[in-house]
Structures are given as structure tokens and as C-alpha cells.
Amino acid sequence: MRERENSAFDNLLAGCGNRLVLFGAGNLGRKVLQCLRSIGVEPLAFADNSPSKWGSQVDGVPVLSPKDAAAQYGGSALFLIAIWSLGHYYRDSRTQLESMGCAYVDSTAFLRWKFADQLLPDFCQDLPTSCTSKRPMCVKRHPCGLMMPRGRNI
Numbered sequence: 001m002r003e004r005e006n007s008a009f010d011n012l013l014a015g016c017g018n019r020l021v022l023f024g025a026g027n028l029g030r031k032v033l034q035c036l037r038s039i040g041v042e043p044l045a046f047a048d049n050s051p052s053k054w055g056s057q058v059d060g061v062p063v064l065s066p067k068d069a070a071a072q073y074g075g076s077a078l079f080l081i082a083i084w085s086l087g088h089y090y091r092d093s094r095t096q097l098e099s100m101g102c103a104y105v106d107s108t109a110f111l112r113w114k115f116a117d118q119l120l121p122d123f124c125q126d127l128p129t130s131c132t133s134k135r136p137m138c139v140k141r142h143p144c145g146l147m148m149p150r151g152r153n154i
Contacts, residue, residue, distance in 0.1 A: 009110035013041065016078040016104050021069050023047045023093060023105075024083035025058045032082045032108055033059055035115040044073055047097075070100035078104045080111065 013020060018041060022029050025046040036043060045062045047069035048054070054065050064072070069079075079102045081093045090107055097105045112119040 005113040005116070009114045012106060012110055013078060016076065019044060019073065019077035021045050021047055021073050021077050021079050022061075023066070023069075023079050023081045023097065025050075025053050025063050026083065026085070028084045028108070029082040030058065031119065032080070032111060033061065035111065035118055038115075044077055045069055047079070066096060067100060070097065070102050074100060074102040076103075078106060081105065081107050 020036070020041060020043045022032060022043050022045075025048040029046060029048075033043065043061055045064050046053075046058055047064050047066045049066060051065070053063045054068075056063050073079075074097075079097050081090055081097075083090075083093060094105045108119070
């Protein structure tokens with residue numbers, strides 16, 4: 001299981017020729033950018049729903065509208081949803097990107113496994129090995145489908 005935790009993101013990215021767009025230019029997007037750069041991966045762009053960010057740069061990476069990012073990279077790049085905010089639903093972002101023609105859309109889950117020391121535990125996400133240890137952290141399933149850590153509620 002630990003081997004999968006360490007290699008799942010690499011396999012996902014390799015399937016897209018190491019071409020990546022980060023969807024979400026906020027705090028999580030910046031954290032993900034730092035992790036990616038530490039392994040020599042430079043995203044093609046950020047895509048963000050906030051018009052005030054379009055045309056700007058975040059740490060040297062251009063920020064595009066989702067429509068522009070999809071038009072330029074949707075058929076070949078992995079779109080990694082890097083949004084973590086109250087009221088945001090992954091499935092909505094995935095549907096948005098897929099409806100614009102993005103062929104490869106995923107969450108940051110596998111990246112969080114790879115960079116567990118920097119990105120986990122966070123909210124109610126942790127490594128699979130943490131959820132299968134002698135005294136598992138994850139003990140119940142929240143209605144949204146996520147495993148909830150012991151004694152923690154949304």
C-alpha cells in the first residue's frame with residue numbers, strides 16, 4: 001500500500017505526458033505548486049473561476065479562465081482540482097471542466113499521498129495506511145462519501 005501511496009500521482013501524471021494544469025489559484029493551489037516544483041514538475045497554467053485572477057500570475061505561473069485553459073490544454077493535460085473551501089464540491093468542478101472538453105480531470109488525493117508530510121492530514125483526508133493501522137483514524141463515512149477521522153465532525 002505504501003508503494004501505491006508514493007507512486008499513484010507519478011503514474012497519473014505520466015499518463016498525460018507530465019502536462020498539468022492546476023484548477024484553483026488559491027491557498028491549496030499554491031501549496032500544490034510548491035510540492036510539484038520540488039519534484040521538477042512545472043504546471044502549464046492555473047485555471048481559476050475568479051475573473052479578477054485571469055491574466056495574472058501566481059508564483060510565475062499564468063492564471064487563465066477555465067474556458068481558455070480547456071481550449072489550450074483540455075485534450076492533453078491533467079487538470080488537477082486544487083480547491084479546498086467551504087461549499088466547494090469536487091464533482092461540480094469536475095463536471096465544469098469535463099463539459100469544456102477536459103479529458104483528464106482528477107483531485108489532489110494522490111498528490112496528497114505523495115506529499116503527506118506537507119499536505120496531510122488535512123480536514124478528513126489521510127493516507128490509506130493511516131486508515132488501516134491498528135487503531136484507524138477513519139472510522140465512519142460522512143454522507144458526502146469521505147471517511148471521517150475519529151471524533152471529528154463537519
